[in-house]
Amino acid sequence: MSQTVLFVDDEEELRIAGAQTLMLADLPADVHSTAEGALAKISRDFAGVLVTDIRMPGNDGLWLMRAALEIDPEFPVILVTGHGDVDLAVQSMREGAYDFVEKPFAPARLVSTVQHALEKRHLTLENRALKEEEAGEDKLETRLIGRSAPMVALRRMIRTIGATDADVLITGPTGAGKDMTARALHDTSERARHPFVHINCAALPVDLVESELFGHEAGAFAGALRARFGKFEHARQGTVFLDEIDSLSVGVQAKLLQALQDRQITRLGSNDPVALDIRVIAAVKSDLEAAVAAGAFRADLLYRLNVVTIDVPPLAARRDDIHSLFLNLAAQAARRYSKPMPDVPARVLAQLATRAWPGNVRELRNVADRFVLGLDPLDLPSAAGGDMTLAEAVAAHEKAIISAALGANGGRLKPTYESLGLSRKALYEKMQKHGLSKTDVTG
Incomplete structure (x- = not known):
């Protein structure tokens, strides 16, 4: 699964242990030390689940659970509790918590609970999407708000292109809504019921870019103890959103171009190609033609991406x-x-x-x-x-x-x-x- 697990604990050692446990099970973890940081990520469309400690300074796990359930009463919340808080956790399940795990939790118990919660979330969102489709709701009007001519044109473009499988290049200044536009393209496509994988290329560790994108086999490099899917494989039948693609090195751009042309990747340490059934959306805030002229971006990758270009207007x-x-x-x-x-x-x-x-x-x-x-x-x-x-x-x-x-x-x-x-x-x-x-x- 590609859904994100929000993991909240005020103790750094437990955050690290929880994140490692989840990532070893190929469950992407978004770790937070406060309730407020995690709550900002939760919405009715959020495809992941929440794992939170109960006892935290300030707004605790129960406050976070109640706030999350106000946003979406069907959102799965897993509480992490000490032995003395079991009765409190049981009471919280009556209030809407999905489940709880006791400290110190066994990794297998945490992973199993999270996987079941993710399956429940997937079914909830799938059923909700079917009902909205039957009701004829137009999410674009509520997601990309505005009656100005640029926004009317943007929504018209998304409706036209979204239903196709064409790769898209999105341009526009920082903060204009390129990520929202990418998600709207995904949600109006036939791939809407499959993963939307957002990759911030600028945030990828330089020495792990290829592993993050294409995956690796056990022993491919120091520290690669087990095989791991890359983000492209996680997006099977869905959409890959390459945000700030212009931050990738020219060497990685060459491998990315090959993957887009052949619609297949090869994990690090393997000789066996893996076929990809994905749509690719890329976004940039800079002038790619200028980057090509400066030798910082491959011209052939630009031409491969900009078959369709959507410009998101500034505010x-x-x-x-x-x-x-x-x-x-x-x-x-x-x-x-x-x-x-x-x-x-x-x-x-x-x-x-x-x-x-x-x-x-x-x-x-x-x-x-x-x-x-x-x-x-x-x-x-x-x-x-x-x-x-x-x-x-x-x-x-x-x-x-x-x-x-x-x-x-x-x-x-x-x-x-x-x-x-x-x-x-x-x-x-x-x-x-x-x-x-x-x-x-x-x-």
């Missing part, structure tokens, strides 16, 4: 979406931190719409988190700079204020123009000036 190119996007991100943050969704003043939305957002949606998400946690979201560098002129900044600010007022008044025009101190005619003229369609509101 500054779709300011009309900031209002709805911020509200959605704030609602997600409120669920994640188990806090009530606060009211968002129109002045906040108006000022957010005029910021430069060099970090794009990722930066906006951080601001939404700060807002939900009670911090001032406007405590940011002014965004009237960047590539916006003063006139553009003023126009964007006016448009944001009108859009926010319309939203605050449920789209009704009379209370909107009265709250803004405008006449009905003046409001109409400004809506036309800023491209705010009358059909988007009622009143």
Whole structure:
């Protein structure tokens, strides 16, 4: 299985032992020392499971379990407990925990429990996907939010390309949503019920890149005590997402090109090729043609990847979406931190719409988190700079204020123009000036 196991323990020795136990069983582990770090990874679409110690300082394992089950009541949570906490663990299972293991746990017991939980999670998500498909839900509208022209075009492109098996190159600045676009392509394809394996090429250890991607046999190198699947094999019948592919060395690029052309890999230490049934999506934030000219990226690999290219627009190119996007991100943050969704003043939305957002949606998400946690979201560098002129900044600010007022008044025009101190005619003229369609509101 390729699903990730979130493993949480405040003791470093136990985190290391748990991660090693899981990885030796070919179960990818994402290790955290705090409940909050793991909770940020959990969503209704998260394909893995959670293993957490009960006794931790601050927010403990029971708090994390309850927070996770609020996000998804069917999410499998495995509690790790000391001998004296068995009764507490049993009570927690009545509250929704999947299972528990006692310290010191036998590796085989942990692995078996996790594998069964992963199977349950796989079936849950598969059944949920079938129900959504039958109901005709369009996940794209909720995943890639926005009515701006760039976002409408992006969703149209995903619907067109997603159903094919074509390899795709995704370009766009940091934080714009390239990973979300890749997942959307996977979810709209025939491979949606199979693994989506996200590989951050920049984070791969230099001396283990080939082993991580293609796998190895026992004895292939010092420390290779047993055979191990690479990430390409884990993605069988699914999708491999190569994020920041331009960070790979030219030597690894050559082997990657061969694997993509032949749709097969050879594990380190083996002479036997392994056939691959996968789709490949790659993402870059840099100019690959410039990298080719500089000799840092192979031209033949670029041509192999860019049969279809999707460009994800920066947030500054779709300011009309900031209002709805911020509200959605704030609602997600409120669920994640188990806090009530606060009211968002129109002045906040108006000022957010005029910021430069060099970090794009990722930066906006951080601001939404700060807002939900009670911090001032406007405590940011002014965004009237960047590539916006003063006139553009003023126009964007006016448009944001009108859009926010319309939203605050449920789209009704009379209370909107009265709250803004405008006449009905003046409001109409400004809506036309800023491209705010009358059909988007009622009143």
